[in-house]
Amino acid sequence: MILTVTLNPALDMTWHVDALTPGATHRAPTGSSRAGGKGVNVARVLHAQGHEVLALSTVGGANGAEFETELRASGIPHRLIRVSAATRRSLAIVDDTRGETTVLNERGTALAPVQVATLAATAARLGHTARAVALSGSLPPGFGPEQLGALVAELVGAGTPVVVDTSGAGLLAAARAGATALKPNSEELAEVTGERDPLVGARQLLTLGAQLVMVTLGRDGLLVLDRMHAPLHAGLPRTLHGNPTGAGDAAVAAITAVLATGIRLGGDSAESARAREDLARRGTAWSASAVLMPHAGELSPEHAVLEAEVTVQPIEEDLS
Amino acid sequence: MILTVTLNPALDMTWHVDALTPGATHRAPTGSSRAGGKGVNVARVLHAQGHEVLALSTVGGANGAEFETELRASGIPHRLIRVSAATRRSLAIVDDTRGETTVLNERGTALAPVQVATLAATAARLGHTARAVALSGSLPPGFGPEQLGALVAELVGAGTPVVVDTSGAGLLAAARAGATALKPNSEELAEVTGERDPLVGARQLLTLGAQLVMVTLGRDGLLVLDRMHAPLHAGLPRTLHGNPTGAGDAAVAAITAVLATGIRLGGDSAESARAREDLARRGTAWSASAVLMPHAGELSPEHAVLEAEVTVQPIEEDLS
Numbered sequence: 001m002i003l004t005v006t007l008n009p010a011l012d013m014t015w016h017v018d019a020l021t022p023g024a025t026h027r028a029p030t031g032s033s034r035a036g037g038k039g040v041n042v043a044r045v046l047h048a049q050g051h052e053v054l055a056l057s058t059v060g061g062a063n064g065a066e067f068e069t070e071l072r073a074s075g076i077p078h079r080l081i082r083v084s085a086a087t088r089r090s091l092a093i094v095d096d097t098r099g100e101t102t103v104l105n106e107r108g109t110a111l112a113p114v115q116v117a118t119l120a121a122t123a124a125r126l127g128h129t130a131r132a133v134a135l136s137g138s139l140p141p142g143f144g145p146e147q148l149g150a151l152v153a154e155l156v157g158a159g160t161p162v163v164v165d166t167s168g169a170g171l172l173a174a175a176r177a178g179a180t181a182l183k184p185n186s187e188e189l190a191e192v193t194g195e196r197d198p199l200v201g202a203r204q205l206l207t208l209g210a211q212l213v214m215v216t217l218g219r220d221g222l223l224v225l226d227r228m229h230a231p232l233h234a235g236l237p238r239t240l241h242g243n244p245t246g247a248g249d250a251a252v253a254a255i256t257a258v259l260a261t262g263i264r265l266g267g268d269s270a271e272s273a274r275a276r277e278d279l280a281r282r283g284t285a286w287s288a289s290a291v292l293m294p295h296a297g298e299l300s301p302e303h304a305v306l307e308a309e310v311t312v313q314p315i316e317e318d319l320s
Numbered sequence: 321m322i323l324t325v326t327l328n329p330a331l332d333m334t335w336h337v338d339a340l341t342p343g344a345t346h347r348a349p350t351g352s353s354r355a356g357g358k359g360v361n362v363a364r365v366l367h368a369q370g371h372e373v374l375a376l377s378t379v380g381g382a383n384g385a386e387f388e389t390e391l392r393a394s395g396i397p398h399r400l401i402r403v404s405a406a407t408r409r410s411l412a413i414v415d416d417t418r419g420e421t422t423v424l425n426e427r428g429t430a431l432a433p434v435q436v437a438t439l440a441a442t443a444a445r446l447g448h449t450a451r452a453v454a455l456s457g458s459l460p461p462g463f464g465p466e467q468l469g470a471l472v473a474e475l476v477g478a479g480t481p482v483v484v485d486t487s488g489a490g491l492l493a494a495a496r497a498g499a500t501a502l503k504p505n506s507e508e509l510a511e512v513t514g515e516r517d518p519l520v521g522a523r524q525l526l527t528l529g530a531q532l533v534m535v536t537l538g539r540d541g542l543l544v545l546d547r548m549h550a551p552l553h554a555g556l557p558r559t560l561h562g563n564p565t566g567a568g569d570a571a572v573a574a575i576t577a578v579l580a581t582g583i584r585l586g587g588d589s590a591e592s593a594r595a596r597e598d599l600a601r602r603g604t605a606w607s608a609s610a611v612l613m614p615h616a617g618e619l620s621p622e623h624a625v626l627e628a629e630v631t632v633q634p635i636e637e638d639l640s
Binding site: 028 | 335337340341342344346347348349350382385386389406408409411413415420421423424425426427428429
């Protein structure tokens with residue numbers, strides 16, 4: 001079983017308008033609401049690809065009830081911890097004329113300390129029986145970077161591979177805790193390292209303790225770095241247009257699926273080298289095929305075709 | 321008791337952002353959700369002003385549950401008819417930098433014919449015992465203008481004053497049914513009559529059968545017309561800035577409160593003339609004081625002061 005942990009879930013609402021004009025009144029068809037948050041999106045992708053998955057999250061309030069109803073209907077196995085703070089909402093307003101999406105994310109309400117402890121203990125307990133764990137998304141108020149770091153260290157110490165996709169202080173804490181893999185995008189990486197060059201920034205996270213870093217670069221593909229080998233760059237020869245929300249989650253799903261096979265990505269064997277290449281290829285193809293879909297957590301059926309189109313190249317660095 | 325009928329209710333959500341930028345991702349503090357729809361706003365205003373009120377509406381789905389919870393907490397007496405269609409949502413995105421509000425209204429799902437019949441029958445039954453009825457807002461899919469007209473005609477025929485605030489074909493149907501008062505804004509009036517001059521447009525509604533028409537003109541105040549007397553223009557000597565959502569509902573509340581006293585507004589007596597002036601004055605002051613408040617359905621405590629500032633003037637028309 002692959003465990004996905006969504007510390008800061010959201011009820012994801014999507015509304016379509018003809019054209020979004022600030023200050024104007026718009027009529028919109030009935031919108032859709034789905035259980036969301038990055039970890040839930042990762043679970044959706046893995047579940048749809050046939051992986052045995054368990055989505056752990058919190059729920060609270062009326063939004064939480066709607067979150068739970070939708071998650072149950074989706075068929076994704078889940079474990080929900082009831083909290084007093086209402087589940088926050090996230091709204092995607094899709095401008096059907098410009099093909100542009102405007103996103104509003106509620107910050108959410110702080111978790112009570114006892115609920116933070118329950119959430120961390122449940123994640124640790126379930127993680128010990130998992131083949132791999134994905135910890136995705138922002139930290140809710142009340143759940144600090146030090147608590148994230150402790151959870152990552154406990155799981156990695158017990159031998160469970162852990163992929164972390166978060167930003168800010170949580171990303172640094174996960175690196176220091178020795179996360180098996182980190183998946184920042186280039187902006188998140190630049191923000192925490194102060195480096196515009198993603199290769200330099202990713203090396204900082206490896207130096208802090210991360211075992212592998214995948215940096216997603218939007219239309220420019222992605223980078224895969226570990227401590228011992230030349231970085232890999234993967235990309236598609238053509239640009240796909242669509243909804244970028246959820247592309248990073250698809251990349252996390254790809255890393256987690258590869259790690260769940262038990263392969264050690266940082267090794268020197270031919271098998272390890274092939275696994276790193278496979279990871280770069282699949283991460284790129286899954287990200288790209290997520291862009292083609294209207295909702296986060298879905299892959300276009302073209303992902304297998306796209307995987308064959310991906311080019312993976314080692315980057316020869318000038319180390320002089 | 322004053323009955324307000326909200327045929328097409330909405331769960332009104334308000335989110336604040338620093339600055340709304342189409343295409344960007346925004347973080348927002350936890351938003352608020354309230355029971356909404358124009359008739360509910362009218363009921364809020366009347367309830368806060370000490371009038372005995374009953375808010376009739378429909379509820380359905382998860383949004384409907386949230387609508388009901390908030391309405392119950394607000395203390396406004398209400399009667400809710402459970403329907404299978406989910407209550408729609410309306411979102412106001414407030415740009416705190418520009419002080420500008422962007423509104424997204426869901427269209428809503430069609431009511432089943434049996435639920436339309438129950439809603440109309442309940443409105444008629446409760447309306448017969450009311451001192452006045454306000455029918456406010458758009459018509460939900462499934463509830464046609466002819467059904468609105470039949471309801472208005474039945475209530476007016478039974479001697480209950482009926483104020484209607486709607487647009488399009490429903491506005492025309494209410495005029496033909498002999499509504500005691502109509503409250504279009506100048507855009508709604510121009511849309512159904514094809515006349516840019518609100519005096520000319522309002523006279524068309526009177527000719528169709530409406531007994532009185534109040535046209536709200538935004539910052540330019542409002543007009544009050546009946547069939548027998550010179551039109552009145554009311555306005556404030558200064559412009560108030562704020563949130564215009566709910567200003568029209570405050571005007572409807574003012575008309576309904578005056579009609580509930582039992583006065584006949586179209587009469588030739590000095591008392592009727594004074595009542596028409598009072599109506600113009602109060603409608604202007606309540607609308608203006610609604611603009612000063614963050615949410616629809618609220619009046620700023622300044623409304624009494626503003627009422628003294630309102631100027632009311634008959635318009636001498638050139639009838640040659």
